Structures are given as C-alpha cells and as structure tokens.
Amino acid sequence: MKKIEAIIRPESLEAVRNALNIAGVTGLMISEIEGHGKQKGVVQQWRGERYKVELLPKAKVEIIVKDQDVGRICKTIIDNAQTGEMGDGKIFIYPLEDAIRIRTGEKGEAAI
Template identity: 50%
Template sequence: MIFMKEIVAIIRPEKLEEVKNALEAAGCHGMTVTEVRGRGRQLGITESYRGRDYRIDLLPKTKIEIVVNDEDVDTVVETIVKSAQTGDIGDGKIFISGVDEVVRIRTGESGKKAV
C-alpha cells in the first residue's frame, strides 16, 4: 500500500529561497536540493558574445525532492507553484510519484513515522 509520495520540482534557481521559505512556512522542512541543467519547451536560449551568437541548450535549474504523506501532497504542490511561478516560459515542472517505503537510517523506523 502506497501512502507516501515523492514530489520532484524543477524550478528556476533564483526562486529557490522563496520556495524553501514558503515550504518551511507550510510545515515542510525536509528536502533535498540539487543544481541541475535541462530544458523543456523553452529549448534553451541564444546569447551574443563579442559579436557572435551561441546557443545554450541546457539551462541551469534547481531540483527539489520531497517525500510526504499522501495527505500533504496538495499543500506542498500548491506551495511550490505559488512561490516558484513567474508566469514566463521556463518556470519548471512538478512530478509526483508513489513511494513504496521509507526507512530512517538513524532509528530504523519505517513507513509514515520515518517521513
């Protein structure tokens, strides 16, 4: 029985502090943050340097990974959307997947108690 979800959000790097603070205010304190590079519909950008154009295909993004109990998914997703959204292409995506089990290494607790 799956009762936990992993939420993976890919956001603009400059929105990390705002998202992190909003999540903490919503009661979500645990997260893993990774600097990543990627692209979606934005397909990268074209820059000019010393009169030459060059294309940056993979843009810097920030990946936030959070595991929550099912009842917290909507709150966490809404919090991320509200705090990360600029309305421009490249704001990012949120992916939600089921988590079969969680084990806290320090105590050996598992399941909901470990989240």
C-alpha cells in the first residue's frame, strides 16, 4: 500500500474529486493548506527592509491505495489538476505500513 499526497490548486479540487470517484477511490482526506514552492509565492518588500515569503492557498488530497493502483491514480490527479502554469502543485508518494478498519479489525488492503 502507498499513501498518495497531492497538493493541488483549490480550483482543481472538484474536478479531481469527481475523477477519483469515477476511478474507484472509496476513501480520501482533504485539507485546506497554505504553502509555497520554488517561486516562494509573491516576494514583497515592506518598509524597504523586510521580505515576506507569500503563502498561497492549496488543497491537499490524501489517498491510500494498493501498490498496483498508484500510477493510474496519479494520472487521474494530473489529468484533472494540470494547467501547465507554475503552481499546479506536486504529488508525494509514501510507503504505508498498515491500515486497520476500526469497526471490524480488518487489516491491510482489506481495510482500505
């Protein structure tokens, strides 16, 4: 199992969620976050001395998937979140040790 963590534009979230639903994703987590990438948002000079790194709003989508589904799910996200402009976001992929469904005690892939 893997955890896919996608940082995307908030305006892409609805399309990504719909596509993930069609792709058969049953569970996910969504958070509203702030962050910056290479461009550090907008760099501003304030009273001639301070520079502020601007944080821009992004949406974080976290999904636990079987190893065999990682490529297909990442493609689904990219197909619905890519504008080609800077700030489209990133996908991070983590190995996942285990999952447990609390109601039943099911573990591993049976729990996702």
